[in-house]
Amino acid sequence: MPKPNPRHPNYPIPSGDVLRARGWRQEGLLRLLENVLSVGEDPDNLIVYAALGKAARNWAAHRAIVKALTEMDEDQTLIIQSGKPVGLLKTHAKAPLVIMANCNIVGQWAKAEVFYELQRKGLICWGGLTAGAWQYIGSQGVIQGTYEIFMRIAEKRFGGSLAGRFILTAGLGGMGGAQPLAGRMAGAAILCVDIDPARAAARKAVGYLEHVAPDLDTALSVIDEAVKEKRATSIGLVGNAAEIYPEIARRGIVPDIVTDQTSAHDLVYGYVPKGMSLDQVKGLRDDGQGQLMAASRASIVEHVSAMLEFQRQGAEVFDNGNLIRTQAREGGVANAFDIPIFTEAYLRPLFARAIGPFRWMALSGAESDIARIDDLVLEMFPDNGIVTNWIRLARDNVPFEGLPARIAWLGHGERTALALAVNRLVAAGELKGPVAFSRDHLDAGAMAHPNIMTERMKDGSDAIADWPLLDAMLLSSSMADLVVIHSGGGGYAGYMTSCGVTLVADGTADGAERLEHALTNDTSLGVIRYADAGYDESLDEIAKKGIGYVTVG
Numbered sequence: 001m002p003k004p005n006p007r008h009p010n011y012p013i014p015s016g017d018v019l020r021a022r023g024w025r026q027e028g029l030l031r032l033l034e035n036v037l038s039v040g041e042d043p044d045n046l047i048v049y050a051a052l053g054k055a056a057r058n059w060a061a062h063r064a065i066v067k068a069l070t071e072m073d074e075d076q077t078l079i080i081q082s083g084k085p086v087g088l089l090k091t092h093a094k095a096p097l098v099i100m101a102n103c104n105i106v107g108q109w110a111k112a113e114v115f116y117e118l119q120r121k122g123l124i125c126w127g128g129l130t131a132g133a134w135q136y137i138g139s140q141g142v143i144q145g146t147y148e149i150f151m152r153i154a155e156k157r158f159g160g161s162l163a164g165r166f167i168l169t170a171g172l173g174g175m176g177g178a179q180p181l182a183g184r185m186a187g188a189a190i191l192c193v194d195i196d197p198a199r200a201a202a203r204k205a206v207g208y209l210e211h212v213a214p215d216l217d218t219a220l221s222v223i224d225e226a227v228k229e230k231r232a233t234s235i236g237l238v239g240n241a242a243e244i245y246p247e248i249a250r251r252g253i254v255p256d257i258v259t260d261q262t263s264a265h266d267l268v269y270g271y272v273p274k275g276m277s278l279d280q281v282k283g284l285r286d287d288g289q290g291q292l293m294a295a296s297r298a299s300i301v302e303h304v305s306a307m308l309e310f311q312r313q314g315a316e317v318f319d320n321g322n323l324i325r326t327q328a329r330e331g332g333v334a335n336a337f338d339i340p341i342f343t344e345a346y347l348r349p350l351f352a353r354a355i356g357p358f359r360w361m362a363l364s365g366a367e368s369d370i371a372r373i374d375d376l377v378l379e380m381f382p383d384n385g386i387v388t389n390w391i392r393l394a395r396d397n398v399p400f401e402g403l404p405a406r407i408a409w410l411g412h413g414e415r416t417a418l419a420l421a422v423n424r425l426v427a428a429g430e431l432k433g434p435v436a437f438s439r440d441h442l443d444a445g446a447m448a449h450p451n452i453m454t455e456r457m458k459d460g461s462d463a464i465a466d467w468p469l470l471d472a473m474l475l476s477s478s479m480a481d482l483v484v485i486h487s488g489g490g491g492y493a494g495y496m497t498s499c500g501v502t503l504v505a506d507g508t509a510d511g512a513e514r515l516e517h518a519l520t521n522d523t524s525l526g527v528i529r530y531a532d533a534g535y536d537e538s539l540d541e542i543a544k545k546g547i548g549y550v551t552v553g
């Protein structure tokens with residue numbers, strides 16, 4: 001029986017042991033599709049997160065996907081083109097059940113205007129990273145990444161602790177909603193600005209945000225008090241970041257850390273220009289796209305100029321992967337890239353060892369399955385400080401949304417070992433049901449994004465998109481259950497290419513074979529990608545773990 005979903009009552013959370021499909025692999029993917037809508041931002045419009053990131057092209061396509069997943073056999077492969085199923089073909093039982101390509105536009109045509117036109121004609125849709133791939137697990141999906149960024153900054157700038165430190169950020173949407181909880185878990189006092197009161201209310205209802213302030217004065221005094229008492233807290237403020245950031249700067253207040261996670265990548269459906277209400281913006285989306293793009297860009301110029309001012313005054317300022325610097329530079333802020341990207345500034349040594357955001361979802365819907373896997377992770381990796389610290393923190397602080405799930409930054413060998421151990425627990429009947437594994441597209445071998453993941457690569461290979469394409473082919477050859485290639489990013493065109501993968505640990509020997517090959521090869525390619533770019537950590541990982549890297553010359 002599905003579980004009730006207080007946030008979206010029409011989209012219950014899948015659970016239980018009754019299968020509607022012909023096997024757990026198909027049923028697992030069906031539950032993940034249902035789950036992305038149950039934790040999504042606007043499920044009635046199939047929108048999951050990142051402004052327009054959709055689970056399927058339209059409702060007819062969604063119904064056809066559900067039908068195919070329910071009726072297909074294990075030796076068939078469902079083919080999905082930008083959220084629409086286009087083929088169900090005979091392959092074999094070790095082939096992927098689902099392959100997808102979402103929002104890929106040929107280079108010369110990869111422009112925001114072309115995307116919006118293709119979307120209007122119903123020919124394409126943006127899948128975000130994890131929306132179209134049915135891998136989204138709510139704000140918890142990026143929470144460890146956000147927490148680790150804050151902790152790296154704590155180590156770099158503040159003696160290892162954020163107690164008594166003020167973080168200013170904006171965006172309380174699907175992904176940005178992780179910020180208040182991550183900031184609080186890191187010990188800081190965090191202020192999160194969002195223009196939409198409903199988003200702030202949603203994050204508060206789910207326990208990610210503690211308070212919503214009635215005005216800026218109150219918000220700043222709550223922060224001030226918490227900073228003086230070195231007390232962790234999170235407070236939301238309804239307002240436009242393009243007004244609030246400059247106002248805070250004007251008052252001479254300099255936060256310790258400043259970032260932003262509004263949907264700045266999308267100037268029409270995402271970012272809200274200052275001086276406009278949400279209804280005014282909605283009214284312009286069809287007929288006033290040019291006006292809206294210009295207004296959003298002008299506001300982003302003010303927003304980023306304030307961020308640069310905070311940086312000049314000593315704050316640690318970073319871009320959190322929403323292309324705000326890129327939009328500002330296009331709007332004339334020549335030095336927008338003085339603000340570093342989080343990947344390069346804080347996380348690259350982890351990615352060079354293919355350590356990245358790995359996730360698992362209890363397909364049974366039972367929270368006890370995640371608790372058992374938490375224990376397993378602590379038993380298996382006692383010397384991995386990042387992971388043990390995270391699991392202990394997460395089990396005490398991170399509320400579940402949708403299917404119970406966990407994320408942890410694990411690397412080569414660790415992911416495979418954990419998935420195989422979980423598969424054995426499923427086989428032994430120690431869990432209530434199978435467990436699905438996936439990872440973020442923001443992973444070592446899986447993403448080419450010159451303004452986020454691959455910015456300032458050591459060898460200058462930032463814009464080369466061969467790696468995610470190779471990853472997808474490798475994963476299809478390695479028996480993964482679902483493999484996807486996404487493109488898009490800023491205005492959904494031309495900014496990035498990425499690859500996603502999902503596997504179902506169904507407790508069978510075949511399941512173990514799939515998990516072992518796919519997960520091992522995925523992280524192998526990740527380490528190889530960074531070794532090829534000249535990172536010493538990757539060469540060390542290859543030597544230690546015997547990864548099949550081929551050197552030339």
Ligand code: NAD
Nearest residue numbers: 049050051173174175176194195196241262271272321322
């Ligand atoms: P979302 O569309 O669900 O939420 C965006 C939020 O920004 C909304 O709540 C909206 O009301 C708010 N907003 C828009 N304009 C504003 C303004 N001017 N002032 C204040 N608030 C404003 O998007 P999301 O899923 O939260 O993603 C946010 C951004 O982060 C996207 O650009 C996305 O691509 C990016 N992202 C980065 C990572 C990463 O790895 N760091 C991961 C996922 C998403």
